[in-house]
Amino acid sequence: MSKGTLFDKVWDLHTVGTLPSGQTQLFIGLHLIHEVTSPQAFAMLRERGLEVLLPERTVATVDHIVPTTNQSRPFADTLAEEMMQALEQSCEENGITFHNIGSGNQGIVHVIAPEQGLTQPGMTIACGDSHTSTHGAFGAIAFGIGTSQVRDVLASQTLALSKLKVRKIEVNGTLQPGVYAKDVVLHIIRTLGVKGGVGYAYEYAGTTFEQMSMEERMTVCNMAIEGGARCGYINPDHITYKYIQGRDFAPKGADWDKAITWWESIRSHADAEYDDVVVFDAAEIPPTVTWGITPGQGMGVDQLVPTPAELHEEDHFIAEEAYGYMDLTPGKPIQGTKVDVCFIGSCTNGRISDLREAAKVAKGHHIAEGVKAFVVPGSERVKQEAEAEGLDKIFAAAGFEWREPGCSMCLAMNPDKLQGRQISASSSNRNFKGRQGSASGRTLLMSPAMVAAAALKGKVFDVRQMLN
Amino acid sequence: MVSEVKTVSGRGIPLVGNDIDTDRIIPARFLRCVTFDGLGEHVFTDDRKALEGKHPFDQSQYQGAKILVVNRNFGCGSSREHAPQAIAKWGIKSLIGESFAEIFFGNCVAIGIPCLIAEPIIVKQLQEIVTTNPQVAMTVNLETMQVTSGDFVAAVSMGEGAKNMFVSGTWDACGQLVSHAEQVKATAAKLPYLSWN
Numbered sequence A: 001m002s003k004g005t006l007f008d009k010v011w012d013l014h015t016v017g018t019l020p021s022g023q024t025q026l027f028i029g030l031h032l033i034h035e036v037t038s039p040q041a042f043a044m045l046r047e048r049g050l051e052v053l054l055p056e057r058t059v060a061t062v063d064h065i066v067p068t069t070n071q072s073r074p075f076a077d078t079l080a081e082e083m084m085q086a087l088e089q090s091c092e093e094n095g096i097t098f099h100n101i102g103s104g105n106q107g108i109v110h111v112i113a114p115e116q117g118l119t120q121p122g123m124t125i126a127c128g129d130s131h132t133s134t135h136g137a138f139g140a141i142a143f144g145i146g147t148s149q150v151r152d153v154l155a156s157q158t159l160a161l162s163k164l165k166v167r168k169i170e171v172n173g174t175l176q177p178g179v180y181a182k183d184v185v186l187h188i189i190r191t192l193g194v195k196g197g198v199g200y201a202y203e204y205a206g207t208t209f210e211q212m213s214m215e216e217r218m219t220v221c222n223m224a225i226e227g228g229a230r231c232g233y234i235n236p237d238h239i240t241y242k243y244i245q246g247r248d249f250a251p252k253g254a255d256w257d258k259a260i261t262w263w264e265s266i267r268s269h270a271d272a273e274y275d276d277v278v279v280f281d282a283a284e285i286p287p288t289v290t291w292g293i294t295p296g297q298g299m300g301v302d303q304l305v306p307t308p309a310e311l312h313e314e315d316h317f318i319a320e321e322a323y324g325y326m327d328l329t330p331g332k333p334i335q336g337t338k339v340d341v342c343f344i345g346s347c348t349n350g351r352i353s354d355l356r357e358a359a360k361v362a363k364g365h366h367i368a369e370g371v372k373a374f375v376v377p378g379s380e381r382v383k384q385e386a387e388a389e390g391l392d393k394i395f396a397a398a399g400f401e402w403r404e405p406g407c408s409m410c411l412a413m414n415p416d417k418l419q420g421r422q423i424s425a426s427s428s429n430r431n432f433k434g435r436q437g438s439a440s441g442r443t444l445l446m447s448p449a450m451v452a453a454a455a456l457k458g459k460v461f462d463v464r465q466m467l468n
Numbered sequence B: 001m002v003s004e005v006k007t008v009s010g011r012g013i014p015l016v017g018n019d020i021d022t023d024r025i026i027p028a029r030f031l032r033c034v035t036f037d038g039l040g041e042h043v044f045t046d047d048r049k050a051l052e053g054k055h056p057f058d059q060s061q062y063q064g065a066k067i068l069v070v071n072r073n074f075g076c077g078s079s080r081e082h083a084p085q086a087i088a089k090w091g092i093k094s095l096i097g098e099s100f101a102e103i104f105f106g107n108c109v110a111i112g113i114p115c116l117i118a119e120p121i122i123v124k125q126l127q128e129i130v131t132t133n134p135q136v137a138m139t140v141n142l143e144t145m146q147v148t149s150g151d152f153v154a155a156v157s158m159g160e161g162a163k164n165m166f167v168s169g170t171w172d173a174c175g176q177l178v179s180h181a182e183q184v185k186a187t188a189a190k191l192p193y194l195s196w197n
């Protein structure tokens, strides 16, 4: 049993009581909702005659279904329009703040909460979306939940949960140039497996994470769930505080000093006990791309697609499925694999620093013929900031389309989709079969800089060779 | 509306494969909806189309089956409750597998569908039993934590908390959670960050 970790402390502070089942009733400090997983929850509340207990603790936005080109209402997609109206109405009726398109605050839910300063250390956060783990970058305990649980949080501001074990994942040292937070997390998942984290909260520790910006930390925590861990977090430090200070919902005046004292107190103790510890060396992490149909099927960009002999026996079945689906040959390089579509965006890599890194690669070059490349900022604020820096111009000159904020082709619930067997180089987080909108479409996950490199070359390419 | 789930009986249906994710269970395009109704017919839709009628969910011998037997890390990926809802609306009442993704498992609890864990060898045997004899009845008993099918008896498991919720009929936690509003407010009052904004 873990002891003295941030997870233990935050869990204890938010424990309301123990339920007859033995589970903990846990208070949720911040509840984020969006259009996909909440309409049914509001319907369930209505059916049971329940009210939203603390509407001020829920914040809504719209991200999954929004078109990234023409956003005028009503949406061309009538089902999307219906979902949009359902959310608008639920928020209105229940007194919930809704960051709608054009408000200046809309965007992917996991991008907008941190940028407004809503996400803070020591909080518990829940959202009907598995990538809620993102908010752990601030030292919050953040869970993805299902729709029935969205109902529970709306009605009671609590969840029934069993406590997780805590695994410390330590990465030490400096990353090579051309290696990013995305590569770190893909490398971790590749090593520990997509189910390695089931039953665990991941504490990311060590000098590599300590040196990372908040945006990089968010990329890492975002994908904790892809490694099976329901939440991942990093202890808050001066980088965290600097990021929060001055944002809309940041503590102000005397509260700021109180906040820092409290945030410092919830950090994991130096002598905290963990259920498990795993250590990595940053210098050994290469630019990583996925070759298969789970985020754990990753490889160094300069390596060969693994043969079954190089994989654990229990991974053979899914590997065979992946070779066939992806049409990649074991033992052959992944570099040089032709790509059709290049997508930069998502809650993993749609923040300003991601766009800057991609723009650095794209600047002064042009995308290869036959490639479709597009950049989707994670939020209206990210878009505005990028335009103020002229990133949109750099991308446009390089042949990338510059879009409106949303989830876009991360899961293709909007018009942005792969067609047929197209292969995408994608900065998103899931390469599942059919994930990007075509039942036979293929996805190669990689960092935004690597996606930009792939767009310029028309094929998978080691970005390190372009940065020299 | 809450009821005890102590046993589930019915015919089994095998679905072989590790890491079957929620995008495969119900692709994102079917999430464009404001109710869960009608999801049952779209469960595994792309996999089913690809297999042209040979997917277990399309095979005549498995129509009406209630117990789905899966392998490792079933339900990984997205938090969409649409996934267990689609499986449940197709007719499944319980799952047995080597392991389940965390959020998927929790979503199943919340809608009263128990997911039982069994050793890989047991799962393999169960899948063989329902493949060779699809009509055989199977029973999952949550009190004894056993699955039986004819002469075949094997142990299954589930975390104590979830097991208690099913057996005592408290798997729908909403009512209990709501009834503790006073304690909830007392807990909230101790949290410093709630007064900062």
Ligand code: SF4
Pocket: A063, A064, A108, A109, A110, A129, A131, A346, A347, A348, A406, A407, A410, A411, A428, A429
């Ligand atoms: S960007 Fe992708 S992973 Fe993130 S919330 Fe949107 S759909 Fe989910």
